[in-house]
Amino acid sequence: MDTVTVRKQGNSVGVAIPAETRVRMGFEVGQELTLVELADGIKLVKRNLALEKQLAAAREVLREQADALAELAKR
Template sequence: MTSLKLTRIGNSVGVVLPKDVLARLRLGEGDAVYLTESPDGYRLTPYDAEFERQMEAARRVMKRRRAALRELAK
């Protein structure tokens, strides 16, 4: 477990992530992270559950309409 310290940043309060945590999350300056509530507390992740749901719906449509999409691509 990594302990993080809250820091004042202007009129806000922020968390500075150590370099090794950024590397494990594959994050860099300007990337988005998501704080999600889970049964065991909160989780900080680069994974956007809403985006994944949308992509899964798109994959189903693309699979079902493969022939039409190929024709449109010509």
């Protein structure tokens, strides 16, 4: 397990990912990662654009069909 140090970067803070970890995980310079907050820390995951599009479409359907879904939930 690697240890990283939180460093000031402008108005934010950041950490450097060790080169060996970066290569093993396939991270590229400029690649966006999703930060997930957990009860005991954080998790960085590669963005999955296909999944994000599917979730956006599902949210839209849920928004459009909210009344029908609420009626079904009563049954």
